[in-house]
Each structure stands twice: as C-alpha cells, then as structure tokens.
Amino acid sequence: MELRSDRIVIRGGNPLRGRVDVRGAKNLATKAMVAALLGETPSVLRDVPDISDVTVVRGLLQVHGVLVTESETPGELLLDPSNVETAHFAEIDAHAGSSRIPILFCGPLLHRLGEAFIPDLGGCRIGDRPIDFHLDALRAFGAIVDKNYEGIHLTAPNGLSGADIHLPYPSVGATEQVLLTAVRARGTTELRNAAIEPEIMDLIAILQKMGAIISVEPNRTILIEGVDRLTGYTHRSLFDRNEAASWAAAALVTHGDIFVAGARQSELMTFLNVFRKVGGAFDIEEDGIRFYHPGGELKPVTIETDVHPGFMTDWQQPLVVVLTQANGVSIVHETVYENRFGFTEALNEMGANIVVHPHGLPDHPRRVARRDFEQAAVVTGPTRLHGADIRVPDLRGGFSHVIAALSAEGTSRISNLDLIRRGYEHFVDKLADLGADFDVEG
Ligand code: EPZ
Numbered sequence: 001m002e003l004r005s006d007r008i009v010i011r012g013g014n015p016l017r018g019r020v021d022v023r024g025a026k027n028l029a030t031k032a033m034v035a036a037l038l039g040e041t042p043s044v045l046r047d048v049p050d051i052s053d054v055t056v057v058r059g060l061l062q063v064h065g066v067l068v069t070e071s072e073t074p075g076e077l078l079l080d081p082s083n084v085e086t087a088h089f090a091e092i093d094a095h096a097g098s099s100r101i102p103i104l105f106c107g108p109l110l111h112r113l114g115e116a117f118i119p120d121l122g123g124c125r126i127g128d129r130p131i132d133f134h135l136d137a138l139r140a141f142g143a144i145v146d147k148n149y150e151g152i153h154l155t156a157p158n159g160l161s162g163a164d165i166h167l168p169y170p171s172v173g174a175t176e177q178v179l180l181t182a183v184r185a186r187g188t189t190e191l192r193n194a195a196i197e198p199e200i201m202d203l204i205a206i207l208q209k210m211g212a213i214i215s216v217e218p219n220r221t222i223l224i225e226g227v228d229r230l231t232g233y234t235h236r237s238l239f240d241r242n243e244a245a246s247w248a249a250a251a252l253v254t255h256g257d258i259f260v261a262g263a264r265q266s267e268l269m270t271f272l273n274v275f276r277k278v279g280g281a282f283d284i285e286e287d288g289i290r291f292y293h294p295g296g297e298l299k300p301v302t303i304e305t306d307v308h309p310g311f312m313t314d315w316q317q318p319l320v321v322v323l324t325q326a327n328g329v330s331i332v333h334e335t336v337y338e339n340r341f342g343f344t345e346a347l348n349e350m351g352a353n354i355v356v357h358p359h360g361l362p363d364h365p366r367r368v369a370r371r372d373f374e375q376a377a378v379v380t381g382p383t384r385l386h387g388a389d390i391r392v393p394d395l396r397g398g399f400s401h402v403i404a405a406l407s408a409e410g411t412s413r414i415s416n417l418d419l420i421r422r423g424y425e426h427f428v429d430k431l432a433d434l435g436a437d438f439d440v441e442g
Contacts, residue, residue: 005440007415008428012387012408015293016256016434022244022263023049023075024237026423028199030101031176032206032237033057036079037066037108038184039210043079043232049240049425050075052418059095060102063087064109079232084112089150093119103134103173107181110143110156119151126394127337133174137165141181141189162187162226170195170220170307176203182224183212191222197308198267202238209233241267242314242396243424248291249318250403250434252280253325257292258434265289270311277301278322300328300381305336317343317400323379324352325407330379333360341377343397346390350408353380384409392416395423402427406436415442 024047034057036043048054058068058077065085069078096102102118109116121131135145138154140163146153162185167174175195182189194200196216204214204222210233213225244263251258252275265272265284272282272289278301281294300323305313313336323330324347334340344354360374387410392398398420405412420427428440 004418004421005428005442006417007413007441008402008417009439009441010387010402010405010412010414011437012385012406012410012412014254014406014435014437016250016254016258016406016431016436018434019259019261020247020430020434021261022240022247023047023425025199025202025240025242026051026053027172027242028202029054029237030057031104031199031203032235033061033077033079034101034104034108035180035203035206035210036232037061037064037081037084037105037112038180038230039081039232040229041232042081044071044234045077045079046073046075046236047239048075048077048237051425052422053099053101056095056097056099057101060092060105063091063095064105081112084109086113086115087117089117089119092117093151096121100129100173103131104176104180106134106138106143106154107141107160107177110154110160110181111184114156116154117151118154126340126342133167133169133171134177137163137174137178138181140165141185160185162189162224164190166192167194169193172197172200175200175222179203179207179214179222179224182226183207183210183214184228184230185226187226189224189226191224192220194220194222195307196220198238198241206233206235209235238267239263241271242312244268244289245271245312245315246318246396246399246403246424248275248280248282248289249322250406251291252278252293252298253322253403253407255293256434257290259285259288259290261288263289270309271315274301274303274311274319278319278326280322298322298326298382300326300330300379302331304333307336313337313340314396316340317396318403320344320354320377320379321347321400321404321407324354324381324383324385324404326379326381328381330381331361332377332379334375334377338375341375342393343400344377346388346401347404350385350388350404350412351383352385352404353383354378386410387412389413390415392419395419399424399427402431
C-alpha cells in the first residue's frame with residue numbers, strides 16, 4: 001500500500017529503469033462509474049486505478065444510494081444502482097471537493113430521480129473551466145436549470161427528449177454529458193462537433209453494452225437513439241494514456257529505459273510521433289511499450305495541443321521538461337486551456353529557460369479555430385537543471401516537477417503530493433521500482 005506522505009525529497013541523476021504497470025484511465029474510469037447509474041442492474045468495472053478521483057466518484061455514488069464494492073480481483077469494482085436515491089446537497093458538496101465529475105451525474109439522476117443537484121464546481125489552476133456547454137445541452141433535452149447560492153438544481157418535469165446539439169468546441173465533458181443523457185431520452189439526439197477522444201469511444205462502448213443505440217458518424221457527429229431501459233455492464237477500462245506518456249517522458253529526460261505495461265500504440269500515435277521527433281526511442285510490444293533514451297542529442301520541436309487526434313494538452317507538461325534538455329528552441333502552443341503554463345515557473349527556478357507568451361504566437365492552421373485565450377511557451381535548451389523546493393500546482397504540472405527533479409543535479413523537495421495522487425496510481429512505489437533516489441516525508 002503506497003505511503004500517503006505529503007512531501008518527497010528527490011536526489012536527481014539516476015536513470016529510471018524497469019517496468020511500470022499502467023491501469024485504467026482516470027478520464028474514463030470515473031465516467032464509467034457514473035454511467036452505472038443508468039443501468040437497472042449491477043455493473044462490473046475492471047482495471048480501476050487506485051487514485052483519489054475514483055474515491056471521490058465512489059463517495060458521490062454512495063451518497064446517492066449506489067452500492068460500490070471491491071471484488072477479490074484487484075482493481076475490480078461492483079456497482080449496484082438498484083436503490084438510487086436523492087442525496088442532500090451538503091453531502092454532495094462534501095464529497096465533490098474540487099472534482100468536476102458531479103456535473104456528469106445530471107443526466108443519469110434526472111432519468112432515475114427527476115432531479116439532480118450540482119455544487120459549485122469552481123475551476124482548477126489550468127483555466128476557468130466553465131460549464132455553459134453542459135447546461136445548454138441539458139436545457140436542450142428539456143431540463144430546468146435553477147442556479148442558486150448553494151449550486152445548481154435541475155429538474156425535468158416533462159422528462160427528457162432527444163435534441164439537436166452543436167457544441168461550440170469539441171468539449172470532452174460536454175460530449176459525455178450529452179451521451180449520458182441522450183441514451184435514455186425520448187427520441188433521437190444528433191450531436192455535432194463532438195469530442196472523439198479514445199475515452200469517449202470507450203464510454204460509448206460501455207453504453208452500447210448497456211443497451212444503448214449510438215452511432216459515430218464522420219465529421220464529429222454522434223447519433224443517439226434513446227431507449228427506455230438500460231442494464232448494467234461488464235467492462236475493462238481503457239489504459240491511462242496520460243500516465244503512459246508521462247512515464248515515457250520520465251524515461252527520456254533521465255536517460256532511462258522504462259517498459260510501460262498496459263500501454264497501447266493505437267491511443268498514443270500522435271504522442272509517439274513527437275517522442276520520436278524529439279529523439280526518444282520506443283519498442284511496441286504485445287503487452288506494452290518500452291520507452292528509452294537511445295543516446296545522442298535531443299532535438300527541439302514546435303507543437304500545439306489540440307483535440308484528438310492532435311497532441312493532448314495533458315501531455316504538454318511532461319514534454320516541456322524533456323524540451324528543456326533539447327538542443328535548440330522549441331515552441332509549445334497551448335490551445336485547450338487558458339492558463340496551463342503555471343508549472344513552468346518552478347522549472348525556471350530549477351534552471352530551465354522557458355518564456356511564456358500570454359497571448360500566444362502565430363502558427364499554422366489547425367483542427368479547431370484559434371481561441372482568444374491561447375498561450376505559447378518558448379523553451380530554449382539544453383540547460384542544466386538543479387534541485388529546488390516546489391509546491392505542486394496541479395496534477396500534470398506536479399508530475400512534470402517530479403521528473404524534472406529526477407533529472408536535476410542536487411536535491412529537490414516537492415510537497416502537496418496529493419494533487420499528483422488524483423491521477424497517478426502508486427507513483428511513489430513506482431519511482432522506487434524504477435531505481436529513483438528519494439525519501440518521503442510528512
Ligand atoms: C477532460 O476535461 C479531461 N478531464 C482533461 O484532463 C483534459 O485535459 C480535457 O478533457 C481535454 O482533453 C477529465 O476527463 C476528468 P473539455 P474536460 O470540456 O472535460 C472549455 C487531466 O489532467 N469548455 O474538453 O473538463 C474548457 O474550459 C485533465 O487529466 C467550455 O468553455 O475538458 C476548455 O477550455 C485536465 N465550456 C475546453 O472547453 C464548457 O461547458 C476543453 O474542455 C465545457 C468546456
């Protein structure tokens with residue numbers, strides 16, 4: 001069982017070598033648990049990672065009367081929604097914490113109970129994270145949205161009916177909102193400009209197992225024919241491609257060699273292209289991918305984060321650490337979130353040379369129209385990194401600080417580790433398995 005210390009003291013310089021096992025995706029497993037609410041019979045979800053975001057959803061399901069139990073098989077959850085009941089908003093608030101998942105409970109609870117309550121979600125450090133697309137979609141299905149100081153109360157006095165929805169931006173969360181609502185709405189829903197991330201496809205696979213009728217058309221259009229009832233599902237979660245990409249970056253920046261068991265090529269194509277362009281090497285195996293530093297210099301790149309199948313915004317933080325060691329000037333355009341370069345401040349304290357352009361930089365045309373809040377980071381390398389005292393700012397930024405410390409000269413003290421545990425299962429144990437030199441404190 002991983003020690004829940006708040007601080008880690010890392011002595012950098014050891015190449016990370018060995019094997020890590022990556023289990024189910026945080027960004028799918030949490031949504032799959034919510035989908036179980038739609039079924040009239042129990043569901044079985046496999047490869048559920050032991051991360052705090054899963055614990056939050058488990059708590060939210062339990063306050064709504066869902067029985068959630070662990071089977072003998074590690075990582076297997078049994079979810080029984082037979083007795084779904086209304087929860088008091090204070091309980092919901094207490095369990096939600098800073099998680100954004102409660103917003104996805106709306107559709108399933110409106111179908112099961114005719115009402116739903118969402119506490120004030122707030123944003124995290126990477127952006128405002130508004131929910132306007134979600135609420136507009138729910139209104140289109142016929143929900144009544146009542147905002148008050150406690151949060152948002154939704155009802156559906158006439159039930160929910162299929163709708164014609166065009167998302168202003170292919171939002172992952174809003175697409176999941178529409179899927180989880182449309183599957184049991186009366187009639188057909190047409191969703192245009194939808195997100196098509198692998199986690200979305202895996203959620204669609206789960207809903208189809210439950211009895212839903214969903215077809216994915218070309219051009220980001222998804223058609224959903226509502227059905228009266230859904231059953232439970234049995235499903236193994238898609239692997240966590242964000243964690244896999246993070247360990248790949250750790251292997252490269254520490255001149256190491258890591259076999260990431262459970263990683264699959266098909267969901268990492270764009271990342272693998274960039275990894276190779278920077279100078280990393282990888283071998284695709286049946287049961288995972290080996291990532292290593294083949295020797296030689298790392299090369300600079302220009303990338304922009306984008307919706308799938310573009311370069312994921314959750315991959316840019318670990319990659320930026322790699323680019324601090326590349327020979328030349330790299331440019332990273334962040335197009336998904338308005339404030340996702342905060343983590344570079346600590347990297348510059350460690351000796352990196354990163355300049356953030358708050359209004360972005362011109363670049364070539366892309367999949368989704370330029371948004372008015374973009375930023376770009378210009379990374380000049382290679383620079384020698386040295387140890388520093390760092391407080392983790394957010395999930396991906398935090399992990400990037402850990403791998404920077406592992407490649408730096410000297411000692412770093414990194415605190416607020418719980419933010420990393422939101423999405424990286426047993427990462428301290430994994431660092432020990434990979435030969436990192438560190439102690440945990442507090
Ligand atoms: C999901 O967030 C992931 N989180 C994020 O991963 C990931 O970065 C993101 O998708 C993009 O791939 C989970 O799945 C829990 P969005 P989500 O709705 O659904 C704007 C991680 O590190 N927007 O696609 O919240 C929004 O502000 C996390 O694992 C609106 O303006 O992302 C953002 O700029 C971080 N209004 C953009 O769309 C809305 O109503 C993309 O957000 C909804 C979104």
